[in-house]
Amino acid sequence: MMRIVVACVLSGLLVIAPRAVAAEPSSVFLEDLTSTEVRDQIRDGTTTILVPIGGTEQNGPDMVLGKHNVRAKLLAEKIASQLGHTIVAPVIAYVPEGNITPPVAHMRFAGTISISDATFEQMLESAAKSFAQHGFRDIVFLGDHGGYQADVKLVADRLNRQWAAGPVRAHAIGEYYRAATTDFPAILKARGYSNAEIGTHAGLADTSLALAVDAHLVHLHEMQSGPKRGPEEGVYGDPRRSSAELGQLGVDVIVSRSVEAIRAAIAHR
Numbered sequence: 072m073m074r075i076v077v078a079c080v081l082s083g084l085l086v087i088a089p090r091a092v093a094a095e096p097s098s099v100f101l102e103d104l105t106s107t108e109v110r111d112q113i114r115d116g117t118t119t120i121l122v123p124i125g126g127t128e129q130n131g132p133d134m135v136l137g138k139h140n141v142r143a144k145l146l147a148e149k150i151a152s153q154l155g156h157t158i159v160a161p162v163i164a165y166v167p168e169g170n171i172t173p174p175v176a177h178m179r180f181a182g183t184i185s186i187s188d189a190t191f192e193q194m195l196e197s198a199a200k201s202f203a204q205h206g207f208r209d210i211v212f213l214g215d216h217g218g219y220q221a222d223v224k225l226v227a228d229r230l231n232r233q234w235a236a237g238p239v240r241a242h243a244i245g246e247y248y249r250a251a252t253t254d255f256p257a258i259l260k261a262r263g264y265s266n267a268e269i270g271t272h273a274g275l276a277d278t279s280l281a282l283a284v285d286a287h288l289v290h291l292h293e294m295q296s297g298p299k300r301g302p303e304e305g306v307y308g309d310p311r312r313s314s315a316e317l318g319q320l321g322v323d324v325i326v327s328r329s330v331e332a333i334r335a336a337i338a339h340r
Contacts, residue, residue, distance in 0.1 A: 073264050075239075082239060086338050099151040100158070110206075117157065118208040120160055121147045121157060121160065122195070122291070123213050124166065124209065124216070125162050125163065126139040127140065127182070127183065128216070129181070130273045135214075138277075138281050141285050143213065145285070146215070146284075150213070154333060158207075165194075166216060168183050168184065172232035192226050199230055207239070208241060212226070214243075215247075224245070231277065244329055247328070247329045250328040255324055255325070258320050262313075272305070273305060275312060282313055283316075283321065286315065299311065
């Protein structure tokens with residue numbers, strides 16, 4: 072009789088014991104996950120992957136060379152979090168920056184890294200095909216730099232022609248870059264800042280975005296106390312009144328425009 076009672080009690084415990092719940096992923100970044108975690112997420116419906124594209128280039132005397140890479144990663148994380156069921160691929164930090172020998176554009180400044188357009192396009196295409204092989208269905212390119220926007224669209228169009236008969240699509244989200252270079256400057260201009268101050272590279276807009284992403288990207292004290300920089304130093308604009316508060320306006324508009332564009336692209340795939 073005692074054995075029967077013990078068996079019943081144990082059986083009851085087994086019935087009422089809570090079921091194990093799969094832990095939520097601790098990160099949206101592919102690099103932080105194990106292979107089995109990625110496999111399981113794809114199986115459970117996480118079939119969108121963002122490919123943030125940065126660049127390693129000069130940003131004047133007061134902003135670090137890796138600005139685009141840090142910015143692309145953080146913004147992609149915010150976009151992925153709002154989209155849901157989305158993973159972020161490693162940042163692509165090697166991009167076309169102009170002729171190497173003789174050097175042109177940003178290559179005239181120490182530290183800039185440039186690769187050919189053909190190499191860049193092949194890298195994007197190979198990465199996208201790798202993701203497709205593993206089960207991702209929407210591969211989204213987010214380019215943080217202006218010089219390669221046409222290359223990114225070219226790759227996405229080429230991949231979509233190859234994948235026309237299947238379920239996989241590539242998306243070149245131009246709204247991401249337009250939000251940073253058109254929408255954000257318009258917000259700053261409405262607040263009274265001039266085009267000359269806002270600038271196009273390492274100016275008020277660019278530097279404020281960097282401060283909002285990571286204050287360590289900018290040598291703020293030296294920038295604010297030093298003289299006005301110019302094109303001869305790689306600066307197009309005047310960053311001296313830059314702030315994280317202004318930059319957050321840019322972060323918000325880039326994320327919102329990108330999320331909206333990605334959802335629309337996936338819906339009309």
